[in-house]
Amino acid sequence: MDEQTRNILEILEEDARIVPEEIAALTGMTVEEVSRKIEYLEKAKIIRKYKTIVDWELAGENYVYAIIELKVQLERKLGYQAIAERLYKFPEVRSVRLLSGEHDISITVRGNSMKQVAFFVAEKIATLDQVQSTATHFVLKTYKENGLILDEPDQVKRLAVSP
């Protein structure tokens, strides 16, 4: 990866809404160069999607999140891919990860209440043939999400002038 590509990706990763004009000012590239580069990165799927990190709790929407660890029985030939596909097709499932260690797969589930999440796991996840066992952990508070600290205390002020 060349330096300018990395530069653009870092800038966009931090602020998806930044416009090409501004990226040009920050990188010394022309607006056309920036636009062409971004178009390429989108086509190559290096840039997958532009998303917003929403604080739903502040917005008054009390979603419940749970991390569910699964032990699975592998099917002949199919491996983990088949079970992963079955899991990620549920819209309630927000992330699916294959893990090393005690459990095989970890998923994050979002729902409107603990009851809803619990029933979803019991009815839809635990009943899958490949799933041997589940362990559900409800999220009580999120301190940091996608590299963003959610309620960071104010920074200490510097002196307004120093040599």
Place this chain on the structure above:
Amino acid sequence: MRTQCNPSRFVSNRMQKVPPSGIRKFFDMASDSEDVISLGVGEPDYVTPWHIREACIHSIEHGETSYTSNYGLMELREEISRTYTKRHNVYYDPTNEILVTTGVSEALDLAIRAIVNPGDEIIVVQPSYVAYVPSIIFAGGVPVTIGAKGENDFRITAEEIEAAITDKTKAVIINYPNNPTGATMDRDELEAIADVIVEHDIMMISDDVYERLTYKGKHTCFSALEGMRDRTIMLNGFSKAYAMTGFRMAYAMAAPEIINSMMLIHQYSMLCAPITAQVGAIEALRNGEEEVGKMVREYDRRRKLIVGGLNDIGLDCFNPGGAFYAFPSIKSTGLTSDEFAERLLNEQNVVTIPGDIFGETGAGFLRCAYAASREDIKEAIDRIGTFVDGL
């Protein structure tokens, strides 16, 4: 009744020769106003990377609260030595050629006091950090200032240095990447200066504290030039690269005779640098590269943003190769640096520092520190544009 005392009578003649810092006025003015955007801060706007702070906390929790060797922790000196070998291919013996100090400010003071006899001249290349001249006066030396020129993008030439050398010259102080101009020097320019240093048998004091903030090309370490190791007192620190200003962590490297003299002063005045900060410095050198890279890349973006912005509003600004300062010319406005900076602060609430505070050739220029958020830089440029348009 006993007679009243007049305290000012006791202040030494030497101290009366030192003028107050020109920055002070702006500090007081800025502190009085609200909604101020400051481009007047000579320190990173980042907090020290967490792994460094965490190492310090761990160290305190484990009771590392004692004095260290006067030279500094051996482990730290070894890391510094390794760093210089790796980055610049110049070796300093950690046992007697490296001294850990409380900031480059202290290292500078020690370096000057270690080599100056009363009446010795030290050449200071300006515009420069405000402490160089006073430190020479404190030591009983004579500061001889020479000015790097705006038309040369504030790089000093070997000829300009040579013209200032007399029989009394002991050393030259340079600082590249430079505060306040952001100027950097190429290797061949430094080689030419090295020739002059050897020819006149004097020393170089090189303040490399902005070394890591180099955006164009590679920083040349003066002591790594042929024959320069023992003629150079190399000063460097953690403040700028690792956002550790408040830790007051730096070091000096030179020949054992010089370091020993510096260590004697340090021993009797400071004893040693604070141990917690030294532990943080070890962590910074061992595991700090990634964070430094991130910060440098962001400074580089802001550099392009501010230099482009200043030029767009008609303030001619050369492209600085290092540090985190842009140094635009405000000569086109017809105002002096001081008038410009003072009116800009009063009328638009933007703090900048007049260039002539750092030396005569800085007159007609303004130091704008871009160690500030992009939002602040953009807003500051808008306000400076409004101010310039209204003149």
